Amino acid sequence: MKQHAFPFVLMATLSTNLASATLSEYRFYGTDYRLNSGREHFAAYVLKSDPCITVDVIKGSKKRYCELGSSGINLERDAPSVYATNITVDVSGVRFIAAAPWNEQECSIDVYNEEITCAATGKN
Template structure:
């Protein structure tokens, strides 16, 4: 009987884990150095096109929708614009935003929690 209860618990938790992953388009933890403990996470949920930065050390969570200074907005202009090629450079998240009329190259400083975007001329 105990074996059945343990099996049900293991299978149900695996199912819940797999279901939760489906709610994210992108998820990445960030560290200053590979051997360091995670300082937070950056993610995009399936139902929210904005980039969310959860800073564990500050205890904050911030949504980045408006692409300053261009004033393009991931939330209101979605699905016409969207982020792609997200990558970390230390504590800076770099990415491009596809926009048919003004593609952007953006950076989010994860410590300062600020965004800056520039047109890349495409």
């Protein structure tokens, strides 16, 4: 029995290290987990290596959102001066603030229509 315990402990330790390395790549990760079904339909995330918000519809499409509607702001092009913050994910979609020193935007992603809309908050 002790002979088998060592490989299991080593394997569990390696799995934990792998998972934490993967998790360390994310700045934000959220899903629309639904209590009534016990499932989620999509996930939204921001990687440390990519300032854009990626929405991954489970059993569907995956899309990066960089261009913020008609605001002229682009999370990828304008990083690190502009970044997504206060990100919330629920069954209705993804909402966030695009912190921009010259024109902060409040944005909403319609996950299923793959559309993003933004409006100036009036804050700089």
